[in-house]
Amino acid sequence: MSRQEQLILLIGSLAAILARMFFINFESQDYILFLSPWYNYIQTNGAFHAFHSWFSNYSPLYLHLLSITTSFPLNSLYVIKAWSILFDFVGAYFAYRIIKRAHPQSLLPALGFVSVLLIPTVVLNSAAWGQCDMMVASFLLGAVYYFLERKFHASFILLGIALALKPQAFFILPVFFLGWLRRQYSWRYFIYLPLIYLLTIIPSVLAGRGVKDLLLIYYANAVGRYLSAGIPNLYTWFPSAMQHFEFWNRLGLLLAMGVIGAACLAVYLRFRDRELPDGVTIQLALFCALAAPFFLPQMHDRYYFLADVISVVYFFFFVRNVLVPVAVVLGSLVAYLNYLYGVQPIDFLYPSIAIFLVLIFLFIGIVTSSGHTPPRPVPAPVSSG
Secondary structure (H helix, E strand, O other): OOHHHHHHHHHHHHHHHHHHHOOOOOOOHHHHHHHHHHHHHHHHHOOOHHHHOOOOOOOHHHHHHHHOOOOOOOOHHHHHHHHHHHHHHHHHHHHHHHHHHHOOOOOHHHHHHHHHHOOHHHHHHHHHOOOOHHHHHHHHHHHHHHHHOOOHHHHHHHHHHHHHHOHHHHHHHHHHHHHHHOOOOOHHHHHHHHHHHHHHOHHHHHHOOOHHHHHOHHHHHHOOOOOEEOOOOHHHHOOOHHHHHHHHHHHHHHHHHHHHHHHHHHHHHHOOOEOOOHHHHHHHHHHHHHHHHHHOOOEEOOOOHHHHHHHHHHHOOOOOOOHHHHHHHHHHHHHHHHHHHOOOOOOOHHHHHHHHHHHHHHHHHHHHOOOOOOEOOOOOOOOOO
16 A cells, blocks of 8 residues: 555545544434434443334344443433444545556546545444444445455355345345346355344344344334335326325336346346456446436435445546536435435435436446456356355
8 A cells, every 4th residue: 555545544534534524423213213212222221131022123233233332321412423434445445445446556446535525425324313324334344345356255144234234225136136036145244144143143043032023123114104214216206196105116116126137137148158247336336326216115214325435436437427426415405404404405206317327327337337348158057155
Protein backbone atom coordinates (compact mmCIF):
# COMPACT_ATOMS: atom_id res chain seq x y z
CA MET A 1 0.00 0.00 0.00
CA SER A 2 1.50 3.33 -1.07
CA ARG A 3 1.79 6.34 1.19
CA GLN A 4 -0.70 8.18 -1.01
CA GLU A 5 -3.24 5.43 -0.52
CA GLN A 6 -2.63 5.38 3.24
CA LEU A 7 -3.15 9.15 3.35
CA ILE A 8 -6.42 8.94 1.43
CA LEU A 9 -7.69 6.20 3.74
CA LEU A 10 -6.68 8.10 6.87
CA ILE A 11 -8.09 11.47 5.83
CA GLY A 12 -11.23 9.84 4.45
CA SER A 13 -11.81 7.88 7.66
CA LEU A 14 -11.40 10.99 9.79
CA ALA A 15 -13.77 12.91 7.52
CA ALA A 16 -16.31 10.08 7.77
CA ILE A 17 -16.15 10.07 11.57
CA LEU A 18 -16.46 13.85 11.69
CA ALA A 19 -19.49 13.78 9.38
CA ARG A 20 -21.19 11.29 11.70
CA MET A 21 -20.55 13.44 14.77
CA PHE A 22 -22.96 16.05 13.39
CA PHE A 23 -25.81 13.56 13.79
CA ILE A 24 -24.71 11.54 16.81
CA ASN A 25 -27.14 13.21 19.25
CA PHE A 26 -30.13 12.99 16.92
CA GLU A 27 -32.89 10.71 18.20
CA SER A 28 -34.99 9.20 15.43
CA GLN A 29 -38.51 7.93 15.97
CA ASP A 30 -37.22 4.40 15.44
CA TYR A 31 -34.73 4.91 18.28
CA ILE A 32 -37.33 6.41 20.61
CA LEU A 33 -40.09 3.89 19.90
CA PHE A 34 -38.11 0.71 19.24
CA LEU A 35 -34.32 0.60 19.52
CA SER A 36 -34.01 2.31 22.90
CA PRO A 37 -36.81 0.30 24.57
CA TRP A 38 -35.30 -2.94 23.20
CA TYR A 39 -31.87 -2.05 24.50
CA ASN A 40 -33.28 -1.05 27.90
CA TYR A 41 -35.31 -4.26 28.08
CA ILE A 42 -32.16 -6.33 27.62
CA GLN A 43 -30.34 -4.25 30.25
CA THR A 44 -33.19 -4.63 32.74
CA ASN A 45 -33.75 -8.36 32.26
CA GLY A 46 -30.19 -9.44 31.61
CA ALA A 47 -28.38 -10.29 28.39
CA PHE A 48 -29.58 -13.90 28.56
CA HIS A 49 -32.97 -13.94 30.27
CA ALA A 50 -34.32 -11.09 28.14
CA PHE A 51 -34.51 -13.39 25.14
CA HIS A 52 -37.03 -15.65 26.82
CA SER A 53 -39.85 -13.45 25.55
CA TRP A 54 -40.83 -11.60 22.40
CA PHE A 55 -39.91 -7.93 22.75
CA SER A 56 -38.66 -7.04 19.27
CA ASN A 57 -39.53 -7.85 15.67
CA TYR A 58 -35.84 -7.81 14.65
CA SER A 59 -33.85 -10.94 14.06
CA PRO A 60 -32.25 -12.50 17.18
CA LEU A 61 -28.72 -12.07 15.80
CA TYR A 62 -28.84 -8.26 15.85
CA LEU A 63 -30.26 -8.26 19.38
CA HIS A 64 -27.65 -10.77 20.54
CA LEU A 65 -24.94 -8.44 19.24
CA LEU A 66 -26.48 -5.49 21.07
CA SER A 67 -26.63 -7.53 24.27
CA ILE A 68 -22.81 -7.73 24.31
CA THR A 69 -22.65 -4.06 25.34
CA THR A 70 -25.72 -3.84 27.59
CA SER A 71 -23.68 -4.65 30.71
CA PHE A 72 -21.72 -1.41 30.36
CA PRO A 73 -23.12 1.82 31.86
CA LEU A 74 -23.20 3.64 28.53
CA ASN A 75 -25.82 5.79 26.82
CA SER A 76 -27.84 3.44 24.60
CA LEU A 77 -28.05 6.07 21.84
CA TYR A 78 -24.28 6.12 21.42
CA VAL A 79 -23.84 2.36 21.81
CA ILE A 80 -26.47 1.49 19.21
CA LYS A 81 -25.00 3.99 16.77
CA ALA A 82 -21.46 2.83 17.50
CA TRP A 83 -22.38 -0.68 16.38
CA SER A 84 -23.78 0.70 13.13
CA ILE A 85 -20.85 3.05 12.51
CA LEU A 86 -18.39 0.20 13.08
CA PHE A 87 -20.00 -1.73 10.25
CA ASP A 88 -19.89 1.32 7.99
CA PHE A 89 -16.14 0.77 7.99
CA VAL A 90 -16.48 -2.99 7.54
CA GLY A 91 -18.66 -2.42 4.49
CA ALA A 92 -16.26 0.17 3.10
CA TYR A 93 -13.41 -2.31 3.56
CA PHE A 94 -15.14 -4.98 1.47
CA ALA A 95 -16.00 -2.36 -1.16
CA TYR A 96 -12.28 -1.53 -1.21
CA ARG A 97 -11.39 -5.20 -1.71
CA ILE A 98 -13.87 -5.61 -4.58
CA ILE A 99 -12.65 -2.48 -6.37
CA LYS A 100 -9.05 -3.56 -5.75
CA ARG A 101 -9.65 -6.58 -7.97
CA ALA A 102 -10.36 -4.26 -10.90
CA HIS A 103 -7.74 -1.60 -10.09
CA PRO A 104 -4.89 -3.33 -8.20
CA GLN A 105 -2.27 -0.64 -8.91
CA SER A 106 -4.50 2.39 -8.55
CA LEU A 107 -5.75 4.82 -5.92
CA LEU A 108 -9.33 4.08 -6.97
CA PRO A 109 -9.90 1.38 -4.29
CA ALA A 110 -8.97 3.89 -1.57
CA LEU A 111 -11.29 6.46 -3.14
CA GLY A 112 -14.00 3.81 -3.24
CA PHE A 113 -13.49 3.11 0.48
CA VAL A 114 -13.93 6.80 1.28
CA SER A 115 -16.84 7.21 -1.14
CA VAL A 116 -18.83 4.42 0.53
CA LEU A 117 -18.24 5.97 3.96
CA LEU A 118 -19.47 9.35 2.73
CA ILE A 119 -22.61 8.24 0.91
CA PRO A 120 -25.26 10.52 2.47
CA THR A 121 -27.66 7.66 3.19
CA VAL A 122 -24.87 5.60 4.78
CA VAL A 123 -23.99 8.50 7.07
CA LEU A 124 -27.63 9.14 7.99
CA ASN A 125 -28.49 5.46 8.39
CA SER A 126 -25.96 4.85 11.15
CA ALA A 127 -25.31 8.26 12.70
CA ALA A 128 -28.82 9.76 12.58
CA TRP A 129 -31.21 6.84 12.25
CA GLY A 130 -29.18 4.36 14.31
CA GLN A 131 -30.16 1.55 11.96
CA CYS A 132 -28.15 -1.55 11.17
CA ASP A 133 -28.55 -1.76 7.40
CA MET A 134 -24.79 -1.53 6.88
CA MET A 135 -24.37 -4.64 9.00
CA VAL A 136 -26.34 -6.52 6.38
CA ALA A 137 -24.69 -4.70 3.47
CA SER A 138 -21.18 -5.30 4.79
CA PHE A 139 -21.70 -9.06 5.03
CA LEU A 140 -23.26 -9.05 1.57
CA LEU A 141 -20.32 -7.12 0.13
CA GLY A 142 -18.05 -9.65 1.81
CA ALA A 143 -20.08 -12.47 0.29
CA VAL A 144 -19.78 -10.88 -3.17
CA TYR A 145 -16.04 -10.34 -2.69
CA TYR A 146 -15.39 -13.97 -1.80
CA PHE A 147 -17.74 -15.04 -4.59
CA LEU A 148 -15.50 -13.15 -7.03
CA GLU A 149 -12.46 -14.72 -5.37
CA ARG A 150 -14.07 -18.15 -5.78
CA LYS A 151 -13.83 -18.80 -2.06
CA PHE A 152 -17.34 -20.11 -1.84
CA HIS A 153 -17.34 -21.41 1.73
CA ALA A 154 -16.48 -17.93 3.03
CA SER A 155 -18.93 -16.35 0.60
CA PHE A 156 -21.90 -18.44 1.72
CA ILE A 157 -21.05 -18.09 5.39
CA LEU A 158 -21.17 -14.30 5.07
CA LEU A 159 -24.31 -14.52 2.97
CA GLY A 160 -25.88 -16.64 5.69
CA ILE A 161 -24.97 -14.11 8.37
CA ALA A 162 -26.49 -11.31 6.28
CA LEU A 163 -29.71 -13.30 5.88
CA ALA A 164 -29.75 -13.99 9.62
CA LEU A 165 -29.64 -10.25 10.25
CA LYS A 166 -32.34 -9.08 7.85
CA PRO A 167 -34.45 -10.62 5.09
CA GLN A 168 -33.49 -7.76 2.73
CA ALA A 169 -30.32 -9.77 2.07
CA PHE A 170 -32.54 -11.90 -0.19
CA PHE A 171 -32.42 -9.05 -2.71
CA ILE A 172 -29.15 -10.26 -4.22
CA LEU A 173 -29.62 -13.98 -3.64
CA PRO A 174 -30.27 -14.46 -7.40
CA VAL A 175 -26.59 -13.66 -8.05
CA PHE A 176 -25.65 -16.74 -6.03
CA PHE A 177 -28.26 -18.90 -7.74
CA LEU A 178 -26.71 -17.84 -11.03
CA GLY A 179 -23.34 -19.12 -9.81
CA TRP A 180 -24.94 -22.48 -9.08
CA LEU A 181 -26.60 -22.55 -12.54
CA ARG A 182 -23.17 -21.89 -14.04
CA ARG A 183 -21.96 -24.92 -12.06
CA GLN A 184 -19.40 -22.92 -10.13
CA TYR A 185 -20.34 -24.79 -6.96
CA SER A 186 -22.67 -27.43 -5.61
CA TRP A 187 -26.19 -26.81 -4.36
CA ARG A 188 -24.90 -27.97 -0.97
CA TYR A 189 -23.40 -24.54 -0.33
CA PHE A 190 -26.93 -23.21 0.12
CA ILE A 191 -27.24 -25.39 3.23
CA TYR A 192 -25.10 -22.75 4.96
CA LEU A 193 -28.03 -20.32 4.82
CA PRO A 194 -30.58 -22.08 7.06
CA LEU A 195 -27.79 -23.64 9.14
CA ILE A 196 -26.32 -20.25 10.07
CA TYR A 197 -29.75 -18.89 10.95
CA LEU A 198 -30.36 -21.89 13.22
CA LEU A 199 -27.01 -21.28 14.92
CA THR A 200 -27.82 -17.61 15.52
CA ILE A 201 -31.09 -18.36 17.32
CA ILE A 202 -29.51 -20.81 19.78
CA PRO A 203 -29.07 -18.19 22.58
CA SER A 204 -32.77 -17.30 22.36
CA VAL A 205 -33.78 -20.97 22.30
CA LEU A 206 -31.65 -21.68 25.37
CA ALA A 207 -33.27 -18.71 27.09
CA GLY A 208 -36.64 -20.36 26.55
CA ARG A 209 -38.15 -18.67 23.53
CA GLY A 210 -40.25 -20.85 21.24
CA VAL A 211 -38.45 -22.33 18.24
CA LYS A 212 -41.49 -21.91 15.97
CA ASP A 213 -41.71 -18.23 16.85
CA LEU A 214 -38.04 -17.74 15.97
CA LEU A 215 -38.29 -19.67 12.71
CA LEU A 216 -41.30 -17.67 11.54
CA ILE A 217 -40.12 -14.21 12.53
CA TYR A 218 -39.48 -13.11 8.93
CA TYR A 219 -42.86 -14.40 7.82
CA ALA A 220 -44.60 -12.56 10.65
CA ASN A 221 -42.91 -9.31 9.63
CA ALA A 222 -43.86 -9.80 5.98
CA VAL A 223 -47.56 -10.05 6.69
CA GLY A 224 -49.12 -6.64 6.22
CA ARG A 225 -51.70 -4.84 4.14
CA TYR A 226 -49.84 -2.02 2.48
CA LEU A 227 -47.99 -1.60 -0.81
CA SER A 228 -45.22 0.79 0.18
CA ALA A 229 -44.07 2.69 3.25
CA GLY A 230 -42.25 5.92 2.47
CA ILE A 231 -40.24 4.68 -0.52
CA PRO A 232 -40.35 6.11 -4.06
CA ASN A 233 -41.07 3.03 -6.16
CA LEU A 234 -43.61 1.61 -8.59
CA TYR A 235 -46.55 2.22 -6.27
CA THR A 236 -45.81 5.95 -6.18
CA TRP A 237 -47.25 6.04 -9.70
CA PHE A 238 -50.56 4.51 -8.64
CA PRO A 239 -51.82 6.27 -5.48
CA SER A 240 -55.17 4.48 -5.68
CA ALA A 241 -53.61 1.02 -5.95
CA MET A 242 -54.53 0.17 -2.35
CA GLN A 243 -58.15 -0.10 -3.44
CA HIS A 244 -57.08 -3.23 -5.33
CA PHE A 245 -54.47 -4.46 -2.88
CA GLU A 246 -54.60 -8.16 -3.74
CA PHE A 247 -54.10 -7.49 -7.47
CA TRP A 248 -51.16 -5.13 -6.99
CA ASN A 249 -49.59 -7.27 -4.29
CA ARG A 250 -49.48 -10.27 -6.62
CA LEU A 251 -48.50 -8.20 -9.65
CA GLY A 252 -45.57 -6.68 -7.74
CA LEU A 253 -44.26 -10.11 -6.78
CA LEU A 254 -44.56 -11.33 -10.37
CA LEU A 255 -42.87 -8.21 -11.78
CA ALA A 256 -39.96 -8.47 -9.34
CA MET A 257 -39.41 -12.16 -10.07
CA GLY A 258 -39.86 -11.58 -13.80
CA VAL A 259 -37.41 -8.72 -14.31
CA ILE A 260 -34.76 -10.16 -11.97
CA GLY A 261 -35.17 -13.59 -13.54
CA ALA A 262 -34.84 -12.08 -17.03
CA ALA A 263 -31.63 -10.28 -16.05
CA CYS A 264 -30.13 -13.45 -14.59
CA LEU A 265 -31.15 -15.44 -17.65
CA ALA A 266 -29.52 -12.86 -19.92
CA VAL A 267 -26.26 -13.13 -18.01
CA TYR A 268 -26.44 -16.91 -18.00
CA LEU A 269 -26.97 -17.10 -21.76
CA ARG A 270 -24.29 -14.55 -22.63
CA PHE A 271 -21.63 -16.04 -20.37
CA ARG A 272 -22.60 -19.69 -20.37
CA ASP A 273 -19.26 -20.73 -21.88
CA ARG A 274 -17.08 -17.89 -20.59
CA GLU A 275 -15.72 -16.51 -17.38
CA LEU A 276 -18.13 -14.07 -15.77
CA PRO A 277 -16.39 -10.66 -15.47
CA ASP A 278 -16.44 -8.92 -12.09
CA GLY A 279 -18.13 -5.90 -13.63
CA VAL A 280 -21.08 -7.93 -14.89
CA THR A 281 -21.49 -9.54 -11.48
CA ILE A 282 -21.56 -6.13 -9.80
CA GLN A 283 -23.95 -4.83 -12.45
CA LEU A 284 -26.31 -7.74 -11.83
CA ALA A 285 -26.06 -7.36 -8.05
CA LEU A 286 -26.98 -3.67 -8.35
CA PHE A 287 -29.89 -4.48 -10.66
CA CYS A 288 -31.26 -7.05 -8.19
CA ALA A 289 -30.75 -4.75 -5.18
CA LEU A 290 -32.63 -1.97 -6.98
CA ALA A 291 -35.34 -3.94 -8.76
CA ALA A 292 -36.47 -5.82 -5.65
CA PRO A 293 -37.50 -2.75 -3.58
CA PHE A 294 -38.79 -0.97 -6.68
CA PHE A 295 -41.25 -3.69 -7.72
CA LEU A 296 -41.95 -5.64 -4.54
CA PRO A 297 -44.88 -4.61 -2.34
CA GLN A 298 -44.48 -3.73 1.36
CA MET A 299 -41.09 -2.06 0.98
CA HIS A 300 -39.89 0.57 3.47
CA ASP A 301 -38.00 3.85 3.18
CA ARG A 302 -34.55 2.34 3.88
CA TYR A 303 -34.78 -0.56 1.45
CA TYR A 304 -32.70 1.07 -1.31
CA PHE A 305 -29.76 1.11 1.11
CA LEU A 306 -28.02 -1.92 -0.36
CA ALA A 307 -28.45 -0.48 -3.85
CA ASP A 308 -26.95 2.82 -2.63
CA VAL A 309 -23.77 1.07 -1.54
CA ILE A 310 -23.48 -1.24 -4.55
CA SER A 311 -24.12 1.67 -6.93
CA VAL A 312 -20.96 3.38 -5.67
CA VAL A 313 -18.96 0.16 -6.12
CA TYR A 314 -20.52 -0.12 -9.59
CA PHE A 315 -19.26 3.36 -10.46
CA PHE A 316 -15.65 2.27 -9.99
CA PHE A 317 -16.21 -0.46 -12.58
CA PHE A 318 -18.16 1.78 -14.98
CA VAL A 319 -16.77 5.25 -14.32
CA ARG A 320 -18.57 6.81 -17.28
CA ASN A 321 -21.95 5.92 -15.78
CA VAL A 322 -21.75 8.42 -12.93
CA LEU A 323 -25.46 9.25 -13.20
CA VAL A 324 -26.35 5.74 -11.99
CA PRO A 325 -25.11 6.16 -8.39
CA VAL A 326 -26.26 9.80 -8.37
CA ALA A 327 -29.83 8.82 -9.28
CA VAL A 328 -29.92 5.83 -6.91
CA VAL A 329 -28.50 7.66 -3.89
CA LEU A 330 -30.59 10.80 -4.40
CA GLY A 331 -33.74 8.72 -4.86
CA SER A 332 -33.00 6.97 -1.60
CA LEU A 333 -32.01 10.19 0.16
CA VAL A 334 -35.42 11.75 -0.54
CA ALA A 335 -37.03 8.99 1.53
CA TYR A 336 -34.50 9.50 4.35
CA LEU A 337 -35.11 13.23 4.56
CA ASN A 338 -38.85 12.66 4.58
CA TYR A 339 -38.71 10.19 7.47
CA LEU A 340 -35.98 11.73 9.61
CA TYR A 341 -36.76 15.41 9.21
CA GLY A 342 -40.20 15.60 7.64
CA VAL A 343 -38.69 17.31 4.58
CA GLN A 344 -39.73 16.32 1.07
CA PRO A 345 -37.74 18.50 -1.36
CA ILE A 346 -39.41 16.93 -4.41
CA ASP A 347 -42.41 14.74 -5.04
CA PHE A 348 -41.66 11.00 -4.78
CA LEU A 349 -42.82 10.63 -8.37
CA TYR A 350 -39.59 12.09 -9.77
CA PRO A 351 -37.07 9.89 -7.94
CA SER A 352 -39.24 6.85 -8.69
CA ILE A 353 -39.05 7.67 -12.40
CA ALA A 354 -35.27 8.21 -12.14
CA ILE A 355 -34.80 4.82 -10.47
CA PHE A 356 -36.96 3.15 -13.11
CA LEU A 357 -34.79 4.69 -15.83
CA VAL A 358 -31.68 3.40 -14.05
CA LEU A 359 -33.20 -0.08 -14.02
CA ILE A 360 -33.80 0.12 -17.78
CA PHE A 361 -30.24 1.34 -18.32
CA LEU A 362 -28.78 -1.46 -16.19
CA PHE A 363 -30.91 -4.10 -17.88
CA ILE A 364 -29.76 -2.96 -21.32
CA GLY A 365 -26.18 -3.02 -20.06
CA ILE A 366 -26.62 -6.56 -18.75
CA VAL A 367 -28.23 -7.82 -21.95
CA THR A 368 -25.64 -6.22 -24.24
CA SER A 369 -22.53 -6.75 -22.14
CA SER A 370 -19.79 -8.74 -23.80
CA GLY A 371 -17.37 -8.83 -20.91
CA HIS A 372 -14.48 -9.24 -23.38
CA THR A 373 -13.46 -12.58 -21.89
CA PRO A 374 -12.18 -15.56 -23.85
CA PRO A 375 -14.24 -18.76 -24.13
CA ARG A 376 -13.66 -21.35 -21.45
CA PRO A 377 -14.59 -25.01 -21.19
CA VAL A 378 -17.79 -25.72 -19.31
CA PRO A 379 -16.73 -27.12 -15.89
CA ALA A 380 -17.87 -30.51 -14.74
CA PRO A 381 -20.59 -30.52 -12.10
CA VAL A 382 -19.35 -30.13 -8.55
CA SER A 383 -19.89 -33.39 -6.73
CA SER A 384 -19.40 -32.31 -3.15
CA GLY A 385 -19.66 -29.30 -0.85
